[in-house]
Amino acid sequence: MQERKSQIALLFKEIQRGNKSAFEELFLLYYDKLTAFASQYTRQIESAEEIASELFVKIWLRRDKLSDVLNPEVYLYISIKNACLNVIRADSKRSHLFKEPMEDVNADATWNEGTSMEDKELEEILDQAVAALPDRRRIIFKLIKEDGLKSSEAAKILGISVRTVENQLYKAIKTLAESISDYLGYHPQKKILQPDK
Numbered sequence: 001m002q003e004r005k006s007q008i009a010l011l012f013k014e015i016q017r018g019n020k021s022a023f024e025e026l027f028l029l030y031y032d033k034l035t036a037f038a039s040q041y042t043r044q045i046e047s048a049e050e051i052a053s054e055l056f057v058k059i060w061l062r063r064d065k066l067s068d069v070l071n072p073e074v075y076l077y078i079s080i081k082n083a084c085l086n087v088i089r090a091d092s093k094r095s096h097l098f099k100e101p102m103e104d105v106n107a108d109a110t111w112n113e114g115t116s117m118e119d120k121e122l123e124e125i126l127d128q129a130v131a132a133l134p135d136r137r138r139i140i141f142k143l144i145k146e147d148g149l150k151s152s153e154a155a156k157i158l159g160i161s162v163r164t165v166e167n168q169l170y171k172a173i174k175t176l177a178e179s180i181s182d183y184l185g186y187h188p189q190k191k192i193l194q195p196d197k
Contacts, residue, residue, distance in 0.1 A: 008072045015059065016066040023063075027056055033147055034080050040139045041084035051083045077143070077157040122180060129179035133172055140165055141172040 008029070014022030031052055038048035055076070059066070069075045130138060136158070143154040144165075151169070155162045 005071075005073065012066045012069060012072045015063050018063065023056075023060055026059075030076055031056065034076060037077060037139075037142070037147070038080050038084050040135070040142065041081065042087065047087065048084075051080060051087060055079050055083060071153075071156075073149070074153050074156050077149075077153075081157060125180055126176060129176050130172075132179075133175060136160075137168045137172045137175075140168045141176075144169055 008026070011022045011026045011029075015026065034055065035045070035048045035052040038051045039045055042048050042051065058079075066072075130141060133141060139158065140154055143149045143157065144151065149157075151162050151165045155165045158165070
């Protein structure tokens with residue numbers, strides 16, 4: 001985690017100096033993550049891709065200001081969140097987006113041949129359960145569990161307290177555990193608490 005923070009800080013310094021290969025490396029590291037994050041707000045992959053692309057264009061055009069950024073990774077996520085909110089506010093016709101089912105960002109992902117049918121089914125159930133979480137709870141879950149951010153970073157990105165983040169994450173995990181308990185034949189959290197005899 002610390003290594004990643006050092007890496008992105010170094011990339012920001014290099015980009016500020018006009019290093020195009022550092023910019024390309026940052027793009028490769030974060031474009032997919034930021035697009036997936038944006039799609040949590042826009043619910044449309046095309047719109048999310050456009051927002052993420054625009055952010056990278058702005059980073060390059062305003063690279064001389066990058067030294068002002070204290071936490072580059074949090075800056076990227078907050079920039080995406082703000083851009084998404086601006087797009088949603090600016091176009092009132094898009095207010096219906098929050099009610100439409102989200103396109104599967106990983107629709108073209110291919111399964112490994114070794115992956116069993118049961119794993120695929122379980123993953124599908126989990127994906128549906130994550131998609132069904134309330135918006136804020138889903139975003140928090142994905143930031144922490146999929147993007148590997150800390151609770152404090154997610155709190156800063158979303159402009160809420162760390163306590164709220166931890167509460168929402170706990171509720172998300174509880175909901176997901178309940179959603180797969182029928183499939184598994186036991187409740188995952190209760191199984192952990194009760195050792196086998």
